[in-house]
Amino acid sequence: MDATDPIIEMRNARVTYDDGETFVLDDVSMAVERNEVVGVVGESGSGKSMFASAMLDAIPDPGRLSGEILYHKDDGTTIDVLELSPEELRKFRWEEVAMVFQGAMSSFNPTMKVGGHFEETLKAHDADVIEGMARAEELLADLYLDPERVLDSYPHELSGGMQQRALIALSLVLEPNVLVMDEPTAALDLLMQRSILMLLQELQEKYDLTMVFITHDLPLVAALADRMAVMYAFDLIEVAPRDQLIGDSGHPYTRALLNSTPNLDAPLEEMRAIEGQSPAPINVPSGCSYAPRCPLATEECREVDPEFYETGVGHSTACHHWERARETIDLNFEAVEDDAVGADTEDHA
Amino acid sequence: MVNYYVRRTARVFVTIYLVASLTFGLVRLLPGGPFTLLRAQLLRQGVPADEVDARIANLQNIRPDAPLWRQYIDYMGALFQGNLGESISLGEPVVSVLASAAPWTIFVVLVSTILVFVVGIFLGSLQAYWEGSRFDQLVTGVSISLMSVPFYVVAVIALYIFAYQFGWLPTAGTVANGVERELGVPFVVSALKHSVLPILSYTLGAAGGQALAMRGNSIQVLGNDYVQVARLRGLSDRRIATRYVARNAILPMYTGFLLLLGFRLGGTVILEQIFSYTGLGYYMISALNANDYPLMMGTFLVITVALVLGVYVADLTYSKIDPRISAGESDEAY
Ligand SMILES: Nc1ncnc2c1ncn2[C@@H]1O[C@H](COP(=O)(O)OP(=O)(O)OP(=O)(O)O)[C@@H](O)[C@H]1O
Ligand code: SF4
Ligand SMILES: [Mg+2]
Numbered sequence: 001m002d003a004t005d006p007i008i009e010m011r012n013a014r015v016t017y018d019d020g021e022t023f024v025l026d027d028v029s030m031a032v033e034r035n036e037v038v039g040v041v042g043e044s045g046s047g048k049s050m051f052a053s054a055m056l057d058a059i060p061d062p063g064r065l066s067g068e069i070l071y072h073k074d075d076g077t078t079i080d081v082l083e084l085s086p087e088e089l090r091k092f093r094w095e096e097v098a099m100v101f102q103g104a105m106s107s108f109n110p111t112m113k114v115g116g117h118f119e120e121t122l123k124a125h126d127a128d129v130i131e132g133m134a135r136a137e138e139l140l141a142d143l144y145l146d147p148e149r150v151l152d153s154y155p156h157e158l159s160g161g162m163q164q165r166a167l168i169a170l171s172l173v174l175e176p177n178v179l180v181m182d183e184p185t186a187a188l189d190l191l192m193q194r195s196i197l198m199l200l201q202e203l204q205e206k207y208d209l210t211m212v213f214i215t216h217d218l219p220l221v222a223a224l225a226d227r228m229a230v231m232y233a234f235d236l237i238e239v240a241p242r243d244q245l246i247g248d249s250g251h252p253y254t255r256a257l258l259n260s261t262p263n264l265d266a267p268l269e270e271m272r273a274i275e276g277q278s279p280a281p282i283n284v285p286s287g288c289s290y291a292p293r294c295p296l297a298t299e300e301c302r303e304v305d306p307e308f309y310e311t312g313v314g315h316s317t318a319c320h321h322w323e324r325a326r327e328t329i330d331l332n333f334e335a336v337e338d339d340a341v342g343a344d345t346e347d348h349a
Numbered sequence: 350m351v352n353y354y355v356r357r358t359a360r361v362f363v364t365i366y367l368v369a370s371l372t373f374g375l376v377r378l379l380p381g382g383p384f385t386l387l388r389a390q391l392l393r394q395g396v397p398a399d400e401v402d403a404r405i406a407n408l409q410n411i412r413p414d415a416p417l418w419r420q421y422i423d424y425m426g427a428l429f430q431g432n433l434g435e436s437i438s439l440g441e442p443v444v445s446v447l448a449s450a451a452p453w454t455i456f457v458v459l460v461s462t463i464l465v466f467v468v469g470i471f472l473g474s475l476q477a478y479w480e481g482s483r484f485d486q487l488v489t490g491v492s493i494s495l496m497s498v499p500f501y502v503v504a505v506i507a508l509y510i511f512a513y514q515f516g517w518l519p520t521a522g523t524v525a526n527g528v529e530r531e532l533g534v535p536f537v538v539s540a541l542k543h544s545v546l547p548i549l550s551y552t553l554g555a556a557g558g559q560a561l562a563m564r565g566n567s568i569q570v571l572g573n574d575y576v577q578v579a580r581l582r583g584l585s586d587r588r589i590a591t592r593y594v595a596r597n598a599i600l601p602m603y604t605g606f607l608l609l610l611g612f613r614l615g616g617t618v619i620l621e622q623i624f625s626y627t628g629l630g631y632y633m634i635s636a637l638n639a640n641d642y643p644l645m646m647g648t649f650l651v652i653t654v655a656l657v658l659g660v661y662v663a664d665l666t667y668s669k670i671d672p673r674i675s676a677g678e679s680d681e682a683y
Contacts, residue, residue, distance in 0.1 A: 109575050120584060
């Protein structure tokens with residue numbers, strides 16, 4: 001990877017829940033550039049939430065995280081998040097890197113008004129409450145919410161979309177540099193997903209945010225991301241600039257994922273499910289973890305775990321046969337013109 | 350909203366009215382009738398029939414010779430004015446018997462129920478905090494054992510050990526005989542000494558139950574996303590423990606507290622018998638034994654009204670305390 005001005009560098013991050021028998025985040029390294037939007041996609045259970053939580057050293061108990069999470073501050077100094085004292089970590093979180101959780105509906109204390117959440121967060125970080133609340137109101141207004149009404153409401157008095165936006169505002173109230181979002185729109189309808197995405201884009205530009213956006217919805221994040229990363233079986237398997245990843249991915253899994261995705265210009269009937277199942281942490285195969293499902297798998301794949309190959313500008317692919325994958329696995333939306341008639345005969349799901 | 354409160358309040362009055370009517374029905378209409386015995390007795394003693402009727406009328410505000418509807422109106426009218434008749438066995442107005450008995454019962458029930466919750470909440474939250482530890486297992490074990498022993502067994506054992514064997518605490522009554530019945534240090538000390546065993550035995554098992562409930566609630570709250578988000582936001586442990594975990598775990602127990610208060614009032618019938626503690630429950634049983642129907646109905650009425658009021662207050666205040674429940678939503682909850 002071509003890291004020029006990274007803000008977060010994750011090195012060999014591993015998460016285990018059973019003292020190193022198995023890993024639910026398996027030796028992941030990745031650099032996030034300052035002010036970029038990284039989209040991380042992968043199917044359910046592939047370790048996306050682990051990846052997100054690792055950036056704040058916030059793996060749910062009793063999981064254990066090892067490796068290095070380097071954070072490059074604005075002033076040029078670098079800290080290893082995993083080396084911070086509890087008090088330093090408490091300050092680091094939300095002031096430098098904030099996180100929006102999967103499931104915003106349950107991210108607010110049900111017996112406390114939304115405004116109380118903002119206030120206590122400001123107080124906990126010794127921030128100026130009056131100034132902070134003014135910023136909160138501006139953020140809420142940026143997100144097209146009525147600040148007074150929202151701050152004075154209990155969480156259950158707001159709709160899911162409003163809670164989600166209020167949570168995004170809460171995550172930005174201390175002006176963090178990085179916002180990590182773990183499926184922030186999963187529980188919302190399509191229209192709301194789109195509008196929140198647009199709001200995020202506006203916020204990102206206005207506040208010069210670095211964003212890590214995690215989702216299983218590839219087209220959703222493709223609309224927003226500068227760079228995309230694909231996770232499979234607890235590890236990243238491909239990282240590339242957005243257009244590069246969508247148009248010229250080198251990993252068979254990414255290509256299958258793109259083909260299984262309905263709305264990237266492709267008609268619905270083109271959707272192709274990926275056969276087989278992703279492995280559980282206990283039986284990740286040696287060699288390439290995708291080998292059991294991969295149409296191109298060879299003996300080499302089963303024996304040697306593929307490292308990242310440089311497969312384009314800023315494009316890394318963990319596949320021994322990336323060239324063959326590009327040649328032999330057609331992408332639906334490329335094939336649309338010459339294959340549209342045949343596709344019509346397939347099931348209209 | 351207003352409508353809801355009016356409906357609720359109306360329901361309280363209707364319930365109390367129905368209970369009062371029920372006591373009339375029991376007094377007047379039970380086969381054999383409660384006053385038949387007394388009447389026969391008096392007649393045997395050679396009291397003239399007229400006078401017997403007059404005395405009975407005085408006892409329960411019922412004139413046996415009047416038509417039923419007349420009797421009913423007289424009875425309810427008297428009740429409404431706070432006249433519950435006269436106790437047969439004690440020869441005193443029922444109201445004054447109740448007035449002297451009720452404070453003791455209220456004292457014991459209130460103190461023990463508050464203790465139940467305070468101890469339960471305290472133990473339960475510590476257990477949740479150290480979930481799976483030796484302490485947690487120990488308290489759970491003790492709680493379950495205590496819960497499985499009825500309070501009257503605890504009461505009898507405690508009475509035997511601490512009052513009869515060691516003689517540390519009195520065996521019966523509310524205050525010692527020699528003590529002046531007026532507010533002063535000797536009176537308070539004596540009253541407290543007499544209440545220790547009833548309160549203790551009425552607290553232990555129930556506290557175990559509440560500890561288990563609190564433990565479960567807290568563990569459930571701890572597993573919520575908002576607690577994890579609160580930690581990520583950098584809130585202090587103390588704020589998370591109080592404002593997040595404790596508050597959300599205790600809230601659901603609040604209505605339980607008021608209801609339990611009402612129900613435990615009924616339980617004093619047994620408790621006070623064991624300790625010869627002259628509260629409402631004690632008089633209810635002695636009235637039953639003495640065929641003292643006016644007193645029995647009086648205690649019954651007071652205990653039921655207390656229960657109804659407990660439910661009423663729980664209902665009206667819960668929506669104030671838990672913002673998620675707006676008044677009216679909990680309408681038919683109990
Ligand atoms: N507390 C835990 N103990 C043990 N294993 C866990 C725990 N939490 C998650 N895992 C495992 O870690 C793996 C990765 O989980 P993760 O939550 O990161 O998936 P995900 O990609 O975010 O999925 P989703 O899209 O469903 O949110 C899963 O296989 C899961 O079984
Ligand atoms: S390394 Fe082999 S098995 Fe793995 S994705 Fe590439 S071709 Fe398939
Ligand atoms: Mg997840």
